[in-house]
Amino acid sequence: MEKEVLNISATGQKIIDSYLNMSIAGKVITCPYYTNLKKERAALKVFLGKGSAQEIINETKFLSQKENIDLARFSEERLYRFMVENNLGIDCSGLTIHILKAAYKEKSINLFKKIKVVSFLKNPWRWLVSQLRPIENISVRILADGKNSFLLKSLNDALPNDLLIRTNLRHVYLITKTEKENGIIKKISFVHAPRPKRPDYFGPGIFQKTVILKNNSLKELGEKINDEVIVKRLKF
Amino acid sequence: MNILNHSILNTTLFCVIISGLIAFVSAPLLICFLEKFKIKRTFDNGSAKGIGHRGEKTGTPIMGGLLIVIVVLLVTLFFNWDQRYTYVPIGVMCLAAILGMWDDISNVFGKKRRVRHLDQISKLIKVHKNKWFRLWLIITLPWTLFRNIFHIFSPQPTRGVLPHEKILLQFTAGAITAWWIVFKLGQDWLYVWVPFSGEIYLGYWMIPIIIFIVVFLANAVNISDGLDGLSGGALISAFAGLAILSYFQGSLPFSVLNATVIGALIAYVYFNVKPARFQMGDVGSLALGSLFAVMMLAQNRLILIPFFGFIFLVEIISVILQTIWRYGLGKRLFKMAPLHHHLEFLGWSEEKIVMRFWLINLFMVIVGLWLAMH
Structure with missing residues (x-):
């Protein structure tokens, strides 16, 4: 039986670990979820759900210093609440972009130079903004756009760094590991930052999951993760 | 020492003394007045909200800059009222002070707009x-x-004067200054003195430059007024440099005016060092920033502004850079702007920041004076 295990690159995994194990005030927590529902523009990217793990940690500490709060006295739940109430966390596309940026950097590819957000001729101002602040302007929709990614015909073709995108383009999962036996995909692992079901949820915002497949189909995968997804790969 | 210079020196020092004494005597009265009418810093105005321990400053009377403005106005009226040289600087100072007073009072008593x-x-x-x-x-x-x-x-929404209103009034002050310098002081002021080089003719380009400098410096001093004694102490060295410059230029009215400001500032800073008995407020910072700009321009030493007003420029540039970084790149350049807040977050004590900024500005004023000799 021929087994093939493919993992996301070490740098990509490092980024995932940095979000999963954020050390703040003597506690190790997973980055909470936050997304820019209010459609704020021009705020710091760390307040828009697009900050790196270190930026989120730094901003949390800075805020506590500003407000004269001792985070060491907070419980884990209180700390999560503090972060979410201060708009600190990561959303699905932000997490995906940070991981992919690191993974592509290993291949000497600048992801931001490759991803097309808007054409200069169509909207010069938006183009300029997307050049200066790329992470904030790359949404699931942009990743799913035909200019940036192509649809995989079969789940069996999926590899680490490929994207599982919800059919309504509102969520993205990043594949981190695939296990094949005799060329057929048997296990697929991914990481994602889903929006909490309850507005009063204050807890970890990032989850890793491994799904065991019997039929090697997208439909089966969708049933197991309770979502309807397509598989796409970035064009570069 | 010739008789003219002796006369200038004598009058200059006299005005430092007289303005200082008047300010010393008036300061406690002003503090009582501000306390009585509760013209005080509240938690949600100024930078008190931003930094945890700054809550200590809540309740400190503001508008202490009135002391300097009124003393300078009175001393100039009685000892230095010269239609050609002091009308406009004092007029611009008063206009900026009115704007500042409107802002301070609105911040304390006004509604959010x-x-x-x-x-x-x-x-x-x-x-x-x-x-x-x-x-x-x-x-x-x-x-x-x-x-x-x-x-x-x-x-x-915000209390106080709205940004576009501030800019309009500051623009007016700058325009008055430009009119005075370009059309009243003489053709010499259409040239900009450059050390080691001579002069560059700018002609009527001086008008927008003057307006910009008045607006820029008024806001620079305003931004720097964030720690007890910071802007007051730096202004003492700045105006001392101006006074020395005007003395060497043989200009009695300017020398006396600069000296008057020094005397009033010394008394103000005496009560403003930590823990401050009162704070300058916009009435003082805008007025003195405008006056500083007017005097640098009137003495035709525009090139020395980065030296005499070094700390103020550093502070306002830190704000500009932070804004560019924040809106342009979505990141922080400094923990907080202006620079003195960033240093506070790095653990510098307030006293350390203030003293070091005073010394740096003093040193730069000395550099500026050395350049002025060339």
Whole structure:
């Protein structure tokens, strides 16, 4: 039986670990979820759900210093609440972009130079903004756009760094590991930052999951993760 | 020492003494007045909210800059009232002080004011039932655009003078200064002195340059007034440099005016060092920033502004850079702007920041004076 295990690159995994194990005030927590529902523009990217793990940690500490709060006295739940109430966390596309940026950097590819957000001729101002602040302007929709990614015909073709995108383009999962036996995909692992079901949820915002497949189909995968997804790969 | 210079020196020192004494005596009275009418810093105005321990400053009287403005005005009126040389600097100082006073009082007693966003205006133009009101909104659209440009970077709603109102008044002060310098002081002021080089003719380009410098420096001193004694102490060295410069230029009115400011500032800073008995407020910072700009320009030493006003420029540039980084790149350059807040977050004590900034500014003033000799 021929087994093939493919993992996301070490740098990509490092980024995932940095979000999963954020050390703040003597506690190790997973980055909470936050997304820019209010459609704020021009705020710091760390307040828009697009900050790196270190930026989120730094901003949390800075805020506590500003407000004269001792985070060491907070419980884990209180700390999560503090972060979410201060708009600190990561959303699905932000997490995906940070991981992919690191993974592509290993291949000497600048992801931001490759991803097309808007054409200069169509909207010069938006183009300029997307050049200066790329992470904030790359949404699931942009990743799913035909200019940036192509649809995989079969789940069996999926590899680490490929994207599982919800059919309504509102969520993205990043594949981190695939296990094949005799060329057929048997296990697929991914990481994602889903929006909490309850507005009063204050807890970890990032989850890793491994799904065991019997039929090697997208439909089966969708049933197991309770979502309807397509598989796409970035064009570069 | 010739008789003319002795006379200038004598009058200059006399005015330092007299303004200092008047200010020393008046300061406690002003503090009582401000306390009585509760003209004090509250938690949600100024930078007190931003940094945890700054809550200590809540309740400190503001508008202490009135002391300097009134003393300088009175001493100049009685000892140095010269239509050609001191009318306009004092007039500009008073105009800026009125703007500052309006801002300070509105911040304490006023209601929050908001400015309608452009998208709100355009919706109203489309849907409002009153056609005359819609017409009015269309006619005033350029004004709305102007207002909104200045509100891109400032939070709202806010108490106090709105940014576009501040800019308009400061522009007026700058325009008055430009008119005086370009059309009243003489052709010499159309040239900019450059050390080691001579002069460069700028002609009527001086007008926008002067307006810009007055607005820029007024705001620079305003921004720097964030720690007890910071801007007051730096202004002492700046005006001391100006006084020495004007003494060597043989200009009695300017020398006396600069000296008057020094005397009043010494008394002010005596009560403003930590823990401050009162704070300058916008009435003082805008007035002195404008006066500083006017005097640098009137003494035709525009090139020395980065030296005499070094700390103020560093502070305002830190704010500009932070804004560019924040809006342009979505990151922080400093923990907080202006620079003195960043240093506080790095663990520097307030006293350390203030003393070091005073010393740096003093050193740069000395460099500026050395350059002025060439």
